[in-house]
Amino acid sequence: SAVISQKPSRDICQRGTSLTIQCQVDSQVTMMFWYRQQPGQSLTLIATANQGSEATYESGFVIDKFPISRPNLTFSTLTVSNMSPEDSSIYLCSVVGATQGEQYFGPGTRLTVT
Amino acid sequence: KQEVTQIPAALSVPEGENLVLNCSFTDSAIYNLQWFRQDPGKGLTSLLLIQSSQREQTSGRLNASLDKSSGRSTLYIAASQPGDSATYLCAPHNAGNMLTFGGGTRLMVKP
Numbered sequence: 001s002a003v004i005s006q007k008p009s010r011d012i013c014q015r016g017t018s019l020t021i022q023c024q025v026d027s028q029v030t031m032m033f034w035y036r037q038q039p040g041q042s043l044t045l046i047a048t049a050n051q052g053s054e055a056t057y058e059s060g061f062v063i064d065k066f067p068i069s070r071p072n073l074t075f076s077t078l079t080v081s082n083m084s085p086e087d088s089s090i091y092l093c094s095v096v097g098a099t100q101g102e103q104y105f106g107p108g109t110r111l112t113v114t
Numbered sequence: 115k116q117e118v119t120q121i122p123a124a125l126s127v128p129e130g131e132n133l134v135l136n137c138s139f140t141d142s143a144i145y146n147l148q149w150f151r152q153d154p155g156k157g158l159t160s161l162l163l164i165q166s167s168q169r170e171q172t173s174g175r176l177n178a179s180l181d182k183s184s185g186r187s188t189l190y191i192a193a194s195q196p197g198d199s200a201t202y203l204c205a206p207h208n209a210g211n212m213l214t215f216g217g218g219t220r221l222m223v224k225p
Binding site for chain 2: 001031033041042043044045048090092094096100101102103104105106107108110
């Protein structure tokens, strides 16, 4: 399995500002993903974070709003830009483990935008 | 596009009962299917991974079955305990290791 940490664990931000969320994994992994979980909802994939190239975004998510960096095989960041109250969610990163394709999730970052 | 439905949406049972949580998905071209547990305000904990070639997988009191051709998976929880109270999420894996999540089953086990 993989051990994943995220920073910050939670934050309260004002609308119009930006927040960068960090995801650190204890081993090198090829595939990392970012998900959003809006209040009372299930998880929705935002993007696949690719090492050495631009992230691949899902329908409804754009790079200008959710820029992603993946500088190496153990670390990624997701920025939520120009925030509005609708961005209030839990943001989670996940990785694919070394065997059998099992995915592991970080503890999440709870974001509240006021 | 993969769509996942979980039934029931919520379940409240007394301690000790055996439980059945259902998951159905529309695209049977999956590689794996994973069951997760999520405690309120927390991240996801992987419970079981069933590969597409397998029909079931067991871990302790948990048993998950997969019928890929009919697009169904079932999670059985034996002898439920209050500590099992959480939301259970089903997620089939499609190409590119992409997971699609169902809405979850919110389980409450009463002492």
